[in-house]
Every structure is written in C-alpha cells, then in structure tokens.
Amino acid sequence: MTKVKTLADLKKLKDKLQEKVKLREKGLDAENHVQIKVAMATCGIASGAKVIMEFLIxxxxxRNIEAVVTQTGCMGYCFAEPTIEVTLPGQTPVVFGYVDVRKADEIIEKYIKNGELVDGIIPQNYETIDNN
Amino acid sequence: MKELSLHILDIVQNSIAAKATRIDIKVVENPDKNLLTITITDNGSGMSPTALKQATDPYYTSRQTRKVGLGLSLFKQAAEQCGGRFKIISDPEAGTKIKTSMQYKHINRQPMGDIAGVITLLASSNPDIYFRYEHKTPSGKYVFDTLKIMKVIENISIADPNILRFIREMIQENLRNINTTT
Structure with missing residues (x-):
C-alpha cells in the first residue's frame, strides 16, 4: 500500500492553520465578505456548476479575497446555467449566467475586485414566462 | 449528467432540501459479479405515497421555480440504460433511501467521475449535516465520516480552502488504494 493521508495528518494541518486563523479573526467582519451562491440543482450540476464552485473556492x-462560497437551489434560470449570485459587501445581489471558468475568472477580476460590471448579468426583474 | 458522482451530488441536494441531518452514501463495486450499486440514505422529511409515485416522473417537482424535476428521472435512466435497477423507499417519518444497481461492465454505464470532489463539496457546504460515505471494492473498503473530521479540525471551518484541499486528496488517495473505478 502506498502512503495515504490520514486523520493524523489532518490534525497537523489543523494545528498549522490555527495560528493563521487567530490572526485573521481580528479583522474578520462578516459584512466585509463577498458572498457567492452557486446554483446547484440538476440543471446547474449538469451544466458544470461543480467545476465552477471548486474554481471559485x-x-x-x-487571490486573497475573503469570500464565502455556498450552494443554492435552482433560481429558475435553467437556460443560463451555470448561474452564480454574487453579493458584494453592502450591495444588492447580482446574478450571472452562463458562467464557465473564463467567465468566473472575469467576474473575480472585474466585478469582485473593482465593482466593474461584466456581460452575462441576468436582470433582477426577469421573470419566468408562465403560459398558464 | 455524464458521471455517476454528479448524479450523487444532485440526488443529495434533495436530501438537503428535505432537511436531512444525516446522509449516507454507499458505493459498492463488484466487477466479478458485474455489479455496481449506489445507495443514498437520508433521515429527511421523506415523501408521501402520492409524491413517491410521481417522484421519477420528469414532469413532477415539489418546487415552484420551474415545472420539471429531472434529478431522479435522470438517475433512474442512468441505472436502467445499463441493465440496472432503481428503487426508492420513502417514509415521512424516517426519510428516504434510493438504491440503484448497474451492470459494472455495461457499455452504457457512466464513469464514476470526481467522487472525491463531490464528497468534499457536500461536506464543506453543509457543515451541519453528518455525512458518511463508504466505498467498497474487492480490494477493500474506505469510509469517510464527517463527524471524525469535525472532531479533528475542532474550531477550524471545514470550508477552509486548505482543509478542503486536504480532504479531497485524502479521499482520492484512499480510493486509489482500493482501486476504485474511474
């Protein structure tokens, strides 16, 4: 058997991280975090949301950006998956559609870092067309 | 959905939506018997007998945002297209159990995909849910248990990118050790 990582190795990593976390907690302010929700329903997953979420994390x-990346359900924009919702501190959430790795990179560099809007935003007033 | 691990990621979202606090994922590979089974068990709110009957109907969904619900239908298709079976048992008191079997060597059997990544994502995005993942092959068995992880990392978040990287590699290495299918 080749050497594999064990829980004992995890303990070592934890002790190492402990020091860093102590430093960070001082400046930790939940409101200063960027919040990102990745839509992870069937439509999102089938379109590659998992890869996007891993890429973002x-x-x-x-790139040293304090952010919380979480999963959410389907927002009804199945046609535009993968979609992500980005909330910059103190701002209204913005939903981006058709997010591939390149788009995700652009969102980090332009929108998250500089607040510059990029293509692919799904307007907030958009509603699913209901034929009934 | 092109990989079995992505089906697992998708089906577990149902368990999370059903407010499960414990989710068990079990994969058993048995190439000698030409059999691969995947079982997902949760202690969520379950389904009523009526909902259960419609659960694999693509035009049935419990949500309001859209009119289709493809998760279970696609997983069922993935199993049946390679000579396997799909079964759901659900009880509003106890939760839901989904069991699929597939012919291991069937040409239509989807690859496993990045199961280590899926388990890592699930565990890190849902720190309040207890996940137990078991993977068995003729070479051995690997069990990943989030309670054990939480005990070790204590006050460090499981969503910490360093922890995530570690967990993913730990699962990958352990799976490689028991020669899991790719």
Missing amino acids: EELDK
Missing part, C-alpha cells in the same frame, strides 16, 4: 483563496 480555489481562486478566491489564491
């Missing part, structure tokens, strides 16, 4: 950490 990884890249936001690498």
Whole structure:
C-alpha cells in the first residue's frame, strides 16, 4: 500500500492553520465578505456548476479575497446555467449566467475586485414566462 | 449528467432540501459479479405515497421555480440504460433511501467521475449535516465520516480552502488504494 493521508495528518494541518486563523479573526467582519451562491440543482450540476464552485473556492483563496462560497437551489434560470449570485459587501445581489471558468475568472477580476460590471448579468426583474 | 458522482451530488441536494441531518452514501463495486450499486440514505422529511409515485416522473417537482424535476428521472435512466435497477423507499417519518444497481461492465454505464470532489463539496457546504460515505471494492473498503473530521479540525471551518484541499486528496488517495473505478 502506498502512503495515504490520514486523520493524523489532518490534525497537523489543523494545528498549522490555527495560528493563521487567530490572526485573521481580528479583522474578520462578516459584512466585509463577498458572498457567492452557486446554483446547484440538476440543471446547474449538469451544466458544470461543480467545476465552477471548486474554481471559485480555489481562486478566491489564491487571490486573497475573503469570500464565502455556498450552494443554492435552482433560481429558475435553467437556460443560463451555470448561474452564480454574487453579493458584494453592502450591495444588492447580482446574478450571472452562463458562467464557465473564463467567465468566473472575469467576474473575480472585474466585478469582485473593482465593482466593474461584466456581460452575462441576468436582470433582477426577469421573470419566468408562465403560459398558464 | 455524464458521471455517476454528479448524479450523487444532485440526488443529495434533495436530501438537503428535505432537511436531512444525516446522509449516507454507499458505493459498492463488484466487477466479478458485474455489479455496481449506489445507495443514498437520508433521515429527511421523506415523501408521501402520492409524491413517491410521481417522484421519477420528469414532469413532477415539489418546487415552484420551474415545472420539471429531472434529478431522479435522470438517475433512474442512468441505472436502467445499463441493465440496472432503481428503487426508492420513502417514509415521512424516517426519510428516504434510493438504491440503484448497474451492470459494472455495461457499455452504457457512466464513469464514476470526481467522487472525491463531490464528497468534499457536500461536506464543506453543509457543515451541519453528518455525512458518511463508504466505498467498497474487492480490494477493500474506505469510509469517510464527517463527524471524525469535525472532531479533528475542532474550531477550524471545514470550508477552509486548505482543509478542503486536504480532504479531497485524502479521499482520492484512499480510493486509489482500493482501486476504485474511474
């Protein structure tokens, strides 16, 4: 058997992180976080939402942006999946559609870092057409 | 949906929506018997007998945002297209159990995909839910248990990117060790 990571290794990592977390907690303010929700219903998952979520978690950490990335259900924009909802501190949420890795990168660099709007926003007043 | 792990990710969303606090995911590979089974069990709010009957109907959904519900239908199709079976047992008191079987070597059997990534995402996005994931092959068995993880990391968040990276690699390495299907 080759060497595999165990819970004991996790303990070591935890002890290492503990120090960093202590430093961070001082400046930690929930309202200063960027919040991102990735739509993860059948439509989202089938269109690649998992990869987008992993990309966001990884890249936001690498680029030192304090953000919370969570999952949400289908927002009714199945045609535009993967969709993500981004809430900058103190601002109204913005929903982006057709988010691939390139788009996600653009959203981080332009919208999250500079507040600059990018293509692919689903207008808030958009409503699903109901034929009944 | 092109990978079995993505079906698992999708079906577990139903368990989360049903307010489950414990979710068990079990994958058993048995190439000698040409059999692969996936079982997902939760202790959520379950389904009424009427809802249960319609659950795999693509035009049935319990949600309001759209008129179709494809998750279970697609998973059922994924099983049946490779000579397998799909079964749901649900009880509003106890929760829901979904069991699928597939012919391991069937040409239509979907690949497993990134199951380590799926389990990691589920565990990190739902820290209040107890996940237990078991994967069995002829070479052995691997069990991932979020209670054990929580005990070790204590006050560090399971959503910490460093922890996530670690967990994903730990699962990957353990699965490689028991020669799981890709």
